[in-house]
Amino acid sequence: MGKGDTLEIAPTPSAYRSVMEEYGYEMGKVIGNGSYGTVYEAYYTKQKVMVAVKIISKKKASEDYLNxxxxxxxxxxxVLRHKYLINFYQAIETTSRVYIILELAQGGDVLEWIQRLTPSLSAAGRDLKLENLLLDKRENVKISDFGFAKMVPSNQRMHSSPSYRQMNCFTHLSQTYCGSFAYACPEILLGLPYNPFLSDTWSMGVILYTLVVARLPFDDTNLKKLLKETQKEVTFPSNYSISQECKNLVLQTLCQATKRATILDIIKDPWVLKFQPEQPTHEIRLLEAMCQPPSTPNRHQSLEINT
Structure with a gap:
């Protein structure tokens, strides 16, 4: 982790301020809370820039999460650097806490933005959801919170043997339940091994539906009801004017895994391309290499199940 790979002693609850000051951060207000810690606004004096500091308590966090x-x-x-991702700057570990320094998104999250426009919305990335889509000061969307993310080998990096070459985004399966019920695909809700890439595109469909309809597509207050709803084709309210192209994209993402759109399908979708300032040729080429279906007649022979 670079300079942050040092061990500090934080004997009291307020000690994080002295730790942060030592590294040049002036702590500000709380801007978010999670299961294991808190996110603060901070000023980095060495570069004169505002940042976000995610402070994770080792006492509150589970062993599974920490390890x-x-x-x-x-x-x-x-590893990831992209204009639509929140940038990572530094990680600092002490005996009692982990501090993650991130780019500050000053516009809040997309859920708050929708609720300001439509106060009636009620909402209860592997964990893609509206709360993890942040806005910068120009209201550009940036993805945050990679707590359930994992690196998956692509075709380009695999071993040269035939069985390894057939590993790609279609053949990798996960078993760990990640995310929120409202955004989770049916296979996760059923406790089955699932493809993490197709899980993400389901979550994208939930997000898109919520952005255009101003409510979640499924009721997550009852798991049995939620499971039943996710098995059926999603419907759109008749009083909303939504283009058929947009509806088609939602329907292609909120369907069973065997028929679900991949990220490559989404980025090449006519409705998505309509909003792009330029053709995403480079991204499409990379995704085509990663998502190329296996050539083997028996697709199940090359499945890898992981967590």
């Missing part, structure tokens, strides 16, 4: 998911989160954030 598996947190290292994965930091690994993913360090």
């Amino acid at each position: 598996k998911f947190l290292p994965r989160e930091i690994q993913v954030m360090k």
Whole structure:
């Protein structure tokens, strides 16, 4: 983790301020809360810029999170760099806490933005959801919170043997339940091994539906009812004017895994391309290499199940 790979002693609950000051951060107000910690606004004096500081309590966090998911989160954030992702700057570990320094999204999250426009909305990334879509000061969307993210090998990086070459985004399966019920695909709700890429596109469909309809497509207050609803084709309210192209994309994402759109299908979709300033040729080429279906007649021979 670079400079942050040092061990500090934080004996009192307020000690995080002295730790942060030592690294040049002036702590500000609380801007978010999670299961294991809190997110603060902070000023980085060395570069004169505002940042977000995610402080995770080791006492509150589970062993599974500290030993598996947190290292994965930091690994993913360090590798990924994109204008639509929240940037990772630094991680600092002490005896009692982990501090993750991130780009500050000053516009809040998309859920808050929708609720300001439509106060009637009620809402209860592997964890893609509206609360994890943040807005910068120009209201550009940035994806945050990679707590359940994981790195999956693509075709380009696999071993040269035939069985390895057939590993791709269609053949990798996960078993760990990740995310929120309202955004979870049916296979996760049923406790089945699932494709994490197709799980993400289901979540994208839930997000898109909510953006155009101003309510979630499924009622997550009752798991049995939720499971039943996700098995049926989603419907749109008649009093909303939604283009057929947009409806088609939602229907292609909120369907059973065997028929569900991949991220490649989504990025090439006519309705999506209509909003792009330029053709995403580079992204399409990379995704075509990663999502190329296996050539083997028996597709199940190359399945990899992981967590």
